[in-house]
Amino acid sequence: MIIKAVIGVLCAAVVLAIGIVIGHFGINNSSAPSWLNDVAKDVDESLIEKFLAEVDTIHIQENLRELTDVPHMATTPGDEKTVQTMLRRWQDADTGLDDAWREEYNVYLSFPDPNNPNKVTVVDAANTVQHSIREREKAYTSDQDDPEVVQPYAAYSPAGHAKGKLVYANQGKPSDYEQLSQTLNLTGTIAITRYGGAGRGAKAINAAPYGVVGVLVYTDPLDINDGLMSDTNETYPHSWYMPPSGVERGSFNRDFGDLLTPYLAAKEETYRIPPENIVGIPPIPIQPIGFEDAYILICALGGDAAPSEWQGAFNCTYNYGGPGFKPTSEFNNSDVKMDIYNKEVIKNSANVMGVIRGSVEPDRYVIYGNHRDSWVHGAIDPSSGTSVMLEITRVLGRMVKQGIWRPRRSIIFGSWGAEEFGLIGSAEYTEQYFAKLSERTIAYINVDIAVFANATLRASAMPSLQNVIFKASKEVNAPGESSTSVYEAWKLHSNRTSPTHGVIPRLGYLTGAGSDYAAFVHYLGISSIDMSYTYDRSKTNARIYPAYHTAYDTFDYASKYIDPGFVSHQAVARTAGNILIRLADSLLLPFNCSDYAEILEDYLNTAVTLYQQQLEAHKISIEPLKRAVAMFRTNAQQLEKMIHNSDLANETPLKVRRINDQLMLLDRAFLDPLAFPDKYAFRHVIWTSSSAGKATFPGLADAFAQAESSGLDSDWDKVHYHLSVVSQAIEGAASTLADVI
Amino acid sequence: MIIKAVIGVLCAAVVLAIGIVIGHFGINNSSAPSWLNDVAKDVDESLIEKFLAEVDTIHIQENLRELTDVPHMATTPGDEKTVQTMLRRWQDADTGLDDAWREEYNVYLSFPDPNNPNKVTVVDAANTVQHSIREREKAYTSDQDDPEVVQPYAAYSPAGHAKGKLVYANQGKPSDYEQLSQTLNLTGTIAITRYGGAGRGAKAINAAPYGVVGVLVYTDPLDINDGLMSDTNETYPHSWYMPPSGVERGSFNRDFGDLLTPYLAAKEETYRIPPENIVGIPPIPIQPIGFEDAYILICALGGDAAPSEWQGAFNCTYNYGGPGFKPTSEFNNSDVKMDIYNKEVIKNSANVMGVIRGSVEPDRYVIYGNHRDSWVHGAIDPSSGTSVMLEITRVLGRMVKQGIWRPRRSIIFGSWGAEEFGLIGSAEYTEQYFAKLSERTIAYINVDIAVFANATLRASAMPSLQNVIFKASKEVNAPGESSTSVYEAWKLHSNRTSPTHGVIPRLGYLTGAGSDYAAFVHYLGISSIDMSYTYDRSKTNARIYPAYHTAYDTFDYASKYIDPGFVSHQAVARTAGNILIRLADSLLLPFNCSDYAEILEDYLNTAVTLYQQQLEAHKISIEPLKRAVAMFRTNAQQLEKMIHNSDLANETPLKVRRINDQLMLLDRAFLDPLAFPDKYAFRHVIWTSSSAGKATFPGLADAFAQAESSGLDSDWDKVHYHLSVVSQAIEGAASTLADVI
Missing domain, CATH: 3.40.630.10 (Zn peptidases)
Structure with missing residues (x-):
């Protein structure tokens, strides 16, 4: 009887245990939804x-x-x-x-006219062509012979006919034209420039105020071929170097996006600005040519020798131009003539x-x-x-x-x-x-x-x-x-x-x-x-x-x-x-905001070194910027500490989402749509383009360079403005990293 | 034996059932975290x-x-x-x-000077004061006697001294001054205006181009007291009506936010624009006065009778002014003199x-x-x-x-x-x-x-x-x-x-x-x-x-x-x-995007009725706007259908969060920081302020009114621009309501 009872109790215990197991695992527990594992899942290293x-x-x-x-x-x-x-x-x-x-x-868009190719020629006083610039690159393989190969051209260069004495304007930077104009009257000239130093379109934009009527641009072998320029054994197809007739095409507009529909998607019925209102495109014709032709033109130039920084890899002295060619050249007294037939469409x-x-x-x-x-x-x-x-x-x-x-x-x-x-x-x-x-x-x-x-x-x-x-x-x-x-x-x-x-x-x-x-x-x-x-x-x-x-x-x-x-x-x-x-x-986004803090500190240190003294002289305090960067660092560390102390896989998915949103949206906090009115679609106050060439906050750097150059109070006001803009943006970004409110 | 077996089976069944119950409810299921109920919780009606x-x-x-x-x-x-x-x-x-x-x-901020209160007087040719406008409101209770009661003034009115013949300019709208100037030369006059019809500061801004040197503003009993104006039995403290000496103070700036720090938080070291660069504040002194004094001034005005829409509740005819007072008035030939001592700080x-x-x-x-x-x-x-x-x-x-x-x-x-x-x-x-x-x-x-x-x-x-x-x-x-x-x-x-x-x-x-x-x-x-x-x-x-x-x-x-x-x-x-x-x-945000669609459709219908014909005449298609509104409606319905078909309390909390983010961020999609460059901080293309007075898209309505009035091609271009802006914004908003990509 005791045995029976023991067996009975044991059986009951077994049945109970089975029941517990069934109850625990066998019944869909309404409090353990099926998505629970999915939302907590992290990156799978084996899949990578x-x-x-x-x-x-x-x-x-x-x-x-x-x-x-x-x-x-x-x-x-x-x-x-x-x-x-x-x-x-x-x-x-x-x-x-x-x-x-x-x-x-x-x-x-802007294309050359296949039926009427752009032409660049050297013509004498009677308009007789003495030299024609190659219109297509030389073909070494059948690829380059494809009729669909577009003639080298400068997209968004206006069509037009320009004729004038040639000058050499180095890279077409503002300082290049400035320097050249101290030697020569540039009115009515054609400038030849080499790629590099300034944006493509800028070479023409910078030239126009001096009365230059057309610009040529080429790639100097110094800048691309480590000086080599023979197609018989040095350049492609013998090596990776550009052949003498090679021409770098490109778009010559400054701003990005469709030029007729700023800030609007270019759909069929979207409002388009009048093309004459486009800014940042060449006001005068510009055409790229190969160094084979550039060599002929540049080595024939008269006038004084250009400075050593202007010299390229050709085996001749790069002169400024008389303007025009030197008397001993076959092109003496000749003009360069540009006939550009680009069409916008x-x-x-x-x-x-x-x-x-x-x-x-x-x-x-x-x-x-x-x-x-x-x-x-x-x-x-x-x-x-x-x-x-x-x-x-x-x-x-x-x-x-x-x-x-x-x-x-x-x-x-x-x-x-x-x-x-x-x-x-x-x-x-x-x-x-x-x-x-x-x-x-x-x-x-x-x-x-x-x-x-x-x-x-x-x-x-x-x-x-x-x-x-x-x-x-x-x-x-x-x-x-x-x-x-x-x-x-x-x-x-x-x-x-x-x-x-x-x-x-x-x-x-x-x-x-x-x-x-x-x-x-x-x-x-x-x-x-x-x-x-x-x-x-x-x-x-x-x-x-x-x-x-x-x-x-x-x-x-x-x-x-x-x-x-x-x-x-x-x-x-x-x-x-x-x-x-x-x-x-990744469950937690693999973003590190302390690494952002490090770069902001680096930018700040540069700004302090370069600017603080002069800012103080103009009664502009850099302290708000210092405080903002310090706050960013503190809040980044606190966020990371909070992450470190969290068991994200087991907390509410909304907590991970919250942190991920903080990380995802961090860069959004640096946007200011009004800070750079002259730079199309540039809104990020840390990374916007800068011409000052300093590894620091770009708005501040550019404004400082301008103020230092002009000395105007209104320009120092702009320095102060940009200091406030970047300080507020960094503080705003820092506040998004802080605890939730 | 059969009975025993049956009892045994029954007992086993009971024990099994107990086990199942224990297993299901009694053991903390590791896959059912404690936060599960919290994240699914909805609004508690009993708490409301x-x-x-x-x-x-x-x-x-x-x-x-x-x-x-x-x-x-x-x-x-x-x-x-x-x-x-x-x-x-x-x-x-x-x-x-x-x-x-x-x-x-x-x-x-802008305050009157407690030590040098603003004064408005009527002075004769010898500068003898004939009448002084009350500087403080009459006290009926001790409250109004508090020395901290600020003198009635127009915040952001410039300080200054103005003297001239008085004219009555109705509400100080552009059309009011325009009409008045067809009768009178307003140069050197002081204009008295009543509240309403135009913004406070606008009454002075609109006046200045006509050579008006100062503006008074008062509240006409017609516009506030249903015509009643006696403090012995009609107005406060006998009723809710404004007593005769009551003056509506106010800020007379057009833009909101701190005027020196546009788009920047006004911290101690923030960049401030020079005060002379502030736009939208009165260029000439302006001062509010009570209707007790306005009555004396207006009923003494000479010149022709103003039109019936200009007449207020005073028991006299509102004349334009001679300019100045009528010959039969004790103020004949007198000027009104304003001495405003407001200080900005x-x-x-x-x-x-x-x-x-x-x-x-x-x-x-x-x-x-x-x-x-x-x-x-x-x-x-x-x-x-x-x-x-x-x-x-x-x-x-x-x-x-x-x-x-x-x-x-x-x-x-x-x-x-x-x-x-x-x-x-x-x-x-x-x-x-x-x-x-x-x-x-x-x-x-x-x-x-x-x-x-x-x-x-x-x-x-x-x-x-x-x-x-x-x-x-x-x-x-x-x-x-x-x-x-x-x-x-x-x-x-x-x-x-x-x-x-x-x-x-x-x-x-x-x-x-x-x-x-x-x-x-x-x-x-x-x-x-x-x-x-x-x-x-x-x-x-x-x-x-x-x-x-x-x-x-x-x-x-x-x-x-x-x-x-x-x-x-x-x-x-x-x-x-x-x-x-x-x-x-609420678990699901109580936002309804179909109700938004209804208003957009209403705006669209108004736009079609008012504008379509003339838009077509100017080759501007309204179709993109129609398509955008239709897309908004479709996507709103789909989102609501998806919500309706979801069991949000039992799905992943990230799904609710996703929908809630769609709802929360819907209005953000209507922002365009560049669409209204002349309206400080107005970026919402559906709700921005409009002067056209039409219940439709404000940028379109204002641009249309301007184009219709000027007939200029460039103004019709702006109509097309605003049509594209609002179409793109609505389409962008609609796309945030669509399924996730």
């Missing part, structure tokens, strides 16, 4: 390893081959072909994205957009983009970047289609149109979706030219992103290396000593508008990254890779001279993709 | 009932008594006393908030801030505010609102201190300083915390003058808030009523027929800058509400309550004539507090 392993050089190479099949200048049939390529890839059932579509804008340009929808926070976007349009075949610019983007989307798309991955946040890919004409596709996109993108975008990653050269990573970004860039670059092998990381190679080539981190790679700043990050950084205030593989600067003086914007930027050039084996492309794809996955998947 | 029950007329009355104890013009000792009152209340251990503090700004003004920290989403703010400063005792303006705010914070604070309530979101209370000088405290606050407030604020509720009169609720708001205002007002009894709700009484007094809702109360729009909502609506784009109890317009023509900005706006006046028993104050406190709790506690 899988991604890195799958990024493949052959795919990148074949992407590049397809993209560079024909010239694809914006809005040409070749451009439409690449639109179709992008759509087909991104809509692929096995390796595509969730969705892909095109978005179109009607944008203001409103054309339909497409962005191609693709998206992977986020699972947990679909309303948070990580955007990755590059432009699609080139000047000619654009193997390096931009197709190296597009090839990388397509390889990233192939690998990620396949993981999505296989159901093994879906990012926490949404990822948007943008293949921008008409970048070469002034970042137009990306700018119009930010104008059309201003509110949505401002509110929801975590970060923008731009990979335009993915590989300039094979030596080292180059990355520019907001400082808050330094850490994730470092982390990703440590996990990727340097091209062709098995034990050195991208990070190590980078640190070797370019480094700085951080007060916090010691010796680290030098991250650049996004202070300009060199690619499609511009609208994201400056107009929207979105934390952005621009990256590529690039040169060992100890080995070349080239301003940029020598085939840039020429007809020689082809698949052959890229695969032979820029990245044989596509290993640098692969390294960039791996690094950028790694960053992208971390931004999209 | 408790709140409504506790709002008490006696407390409001005693708040008002304390706040109006002494005059408390901005930055005076009386103002500091109210700062201390607010801090003491909000820091109270039993009924206070979580935290309260003061925030200070150094702001540009930078003074320290405080906002008092208080906060209840949110439990679940502390980084979402509902802001409730009112200004604290008055012109004199300010019983109605603003202390009626402050009394209401203090009663709301007392009831809510007590619930917090007792631990029975903590809102889901944070609530911020603002007691703004220096509103009377141009909404300065609230504007500086929005400038200092621009980024944080833009990113996190759900809504702003403004209750300035809580009670103008006892007849009906008046509320103006963004249309998305209509529904929560209606809901709250249905739950509150109309003052002194037990069966009629505030909503019903409101609908009776002022209604419209909505295509969706049928007959509903008429909600106003926040198109102006009449109180501290201005910076929140126009500068930050935050969905806002401004509300009060107000008149039965069928019973009075008064522009506003007659003691407005006079020395008669006292506790005695308020409690006797405006709201005996404080029942309207109570109704406003209950309604506003109800709205506040719903905004702070």
Whole structure:
């Protein structure tokens, strides 16, 4: 009986236990919802390893081959072909994205007239042509013979006919024309300038006030070919150097975005300003030429010898010009004549957009983009970047289609149109979706030219992103290396000593508008990254890779001279993709605001060193700026301490979201839409462009330079104004990092 | 045996069941975190009932008594006393908030000189004074005798001495001076104008181009006292009407915020523009006077009779002026002389801030505010609102201190300083915390003058808030009523027929800058509400309550004539507090974007009716605007359908947060910081101020009026520009309502 009772109790205990187990695990507990694990999920390191392993050089190479099949200048049939390529890839059932579509804008472009090419000639007094500048680059392969290769020209140069004596104006900087005008009367002259030192259009804008009637621009072999200039054995196809007839094309406008629709997306019925109201474009004709012709013109110039800083690599003395050619030259008394037939036209340009929808926070976007349009075949610019983007989307798309991955946040890919004409596709996109993108975008990653050269990573970004860039670059092998990381190679080539981190790679700043990050950084205030593989600067003086914007930027050039084996492309794809996955998947955004504080302190120290004494002399206190930066540092530290003390995976998802919003929106707090009225769409008071050339707050630096130069009270007032603007912005940003109110 | 077996099975079943129960409910399920209920919690209706029950007329009355104890013009000792009152209340251990503090700004104010009062006199050719305008209002109670009662003056009128022949310029509108100048040469004259029709400062700004050297302004009994003007039996203290010596003070600046620090918070070291660069202030002296004196001056005027629309309530004909007085008057040939000694000074003004920290989403703010400063005792303006705010914070604070309530979101209370000088405290606050407030604020509720009169609720708001205002007002009894709700009484007094809702109360729009909502609506784009109890317009023509900005706006006046028993104050406190709790506690924000769509459609219909024909004649298509509004409607409906089909309490909290962010940020999408360069801090393209007087898109309406008047192509271009601006803004807003990308 006792045994029976014991057995009974034991049985009952077993049954009870079974009941408890069933009750605990078997019944859907209404207080333990199914989404609980999803919202707490962090980045999956094994998935990143899988991604890195799958990024493949052959795919990148074949992407590049397809993209560079024909010239694809914006809005040409070749451009439409690449639109179709992008759509087909991104809509692929096995390796595509969730969705892909095109978005179109009607944008203001400028082209030469194929039926009436631009001409530059040397003519004598009877208008007899003594020399004609080459109208097309010399063809070394069939690529360059394609009839779709656009004649070298200066987009947005006005059409017109100019004739005058030639002068040499160095780089066409204001100081160059100023100096030249002290020797010569420039009225009625044509100025020849070399690339570099000033913006393309600026070379004409700076010239016009002196009465110059036309400008030529060329690439001096000193600045691009390390001095070499023979096409028989030195330049492409024998090396990466620009052949003598090579010409850098380009857009010669100052502002980015469609020029007729400032701050408005360029839709069909959108208001357009009258073209005569466009600012920042050349007021006089300008035309780029090859150094083969520039050599003939410059070495024939009369007048005094230009100073040594003006001398290039030609084997002659660069004279100012008499104005005009020297008496001993065959061109004695001749003029240079420019006949420019550029036409402005409103054309339909497409962005191609693709998206992977986020699972947990679909309303948070990580955007990755590059432009699609080139000047000619654009193997390096931009197709190296597009090839990388397509390889990233192939690998990620396949993981999505296989159901093994879906990012926490949404990822948007943008293949921008008409970048070469002034970042137009990306700018119009930010104008059309201003509110949505401002509110929801975590970060923008731009990979335009993915590989300039094979030596080292180059990355520019907001400082808050330094850490994730470092982390990703440590996990990727340097091209062709098995034990050195991208990070190590980078640190070797370019480094700085951080007060916090010691010796680290030098991250650049996004202070300009060199690619499609511009609208994201400056107009929207979105934390952005621009990256590529690039040169060992100890080995070349080239301003940029020598085939840039020429007809020689082809698949052959890229695969032979820029990245044989596509290993640098692969390294960039791996690094950028790694960053992208971390931004999209990390529970806590991988942003570090103390790294931002370090750069603000660095800027502050520079400002104190350079300006404090003179500011005090003008009764302007720099103390508010010091207080603002100190407050930013304190609040950044407190936020990080709070994060450190939190168990984010187990707290309410709204707490993580709150912190992530603080991190995401940090750069937005630096925007001031009224601080720089003369700089189109520049609103970020820390990173806006500056002409003062100081590594400090740009508005302050420019205003200070102006005030120091003019000495006017009203200019010192502007210094004070910019000091207040930047102090308030930093304090405002700091307050967003503080505890919630 | 069978029975035993059955019993055994039954016992086992019972034990199993017990086990299941224990397992299910008795063991803390590790996958069911403690915060799960908190994040899904919705507004507690019983708590709202408790709140409504506790709002008490006696407390409001005693708040008002304390706040109006002494005059408390901005930055005076009386103002500091109210700062201390607010801090003491909000820091109270039993009924206070979580935290309260003061925030200070150094702001540009304008005061008369107590040692050298402004004088207006009638002088003869020998400069002998024939009549002196009263310098202080007549005292009927000891309140008005307080030496701290500021002399009536026009803040921001320049100091100066003006002398000239008097003319009558009606309301000082541009058309008034235009008309007057067709009869008279206005050079060197002094113009007397009545309040109404044009902004205060505008009466002087409009006058100056005609050579007018000084302006007087008074309140005509027609416009405020329903014609009554005797202090022996008709006006206060016998009724609510303004006594003959009563003078409406005011600020005479056009723009809001500190005038020296546009877009910058006015801290000690902030950059200040030179005072001579201030725009929108009177260029010539202006001084307000009582109708007692105005009567003497106007009835003595010579010249032709002014038109009937210019005639007021005086028992004489309002003549234009000869210029000057009529020959039969004792003032024949006399001048009016103005000696204005106003001084501008930078003074320290405080906002008092208080906060209840949110439990679940502390980084979402509902802001409730009112200004604290008055012109004199300010019983109605603003202390009626402050009394209401203090009663709301007392009831809510007590619930917090007792631990029975903590809102889901944070609530911020603002007691703004220096509103009377141009909404300065609230504007500086929005400038200092621009980024944080833009990113996190759900809504702003403004209750300035809580009670103008006892007849009906008046509320103006963004249309998305209509529904929560209606809901709250249905739950509150109309003052002194037990069966009629505030909503019903409101609908009776002022209604419209909505295509969706049928007959509903008429909600106003926040198109102006009449109180501290201005910076929140126009500068930050935050969905806002401004509300009060107000008149039965069928019973009075008064522009506003007659003691407005006079020395008669006292506790005695308020409690006797405006709201005996404080029942309207109570109704406003209950309604506003109800709205506040719903905004702070609702799981899903009580915003309705279809109601926004309805108003946009209404605006569109008006625009089509008024403008389409002429737009087409000028080759401007209105189609983009139609498409944008249609897209807004479609996306609003889809969002609401998605909400309707969701079980928000059981889905991831991030989904609710996503929808709430869409709702919260909707108004932000309408901001354009560059669309209205001539209107300080006006950025909201739907609600910005307009002079065209049409219930449609303001930028379009104003541009159209200008183009229609001038006929210039460049003005039609501006019409097209504004059409594009508003179309893009609405489309941008619509896209934020769409599915996530």
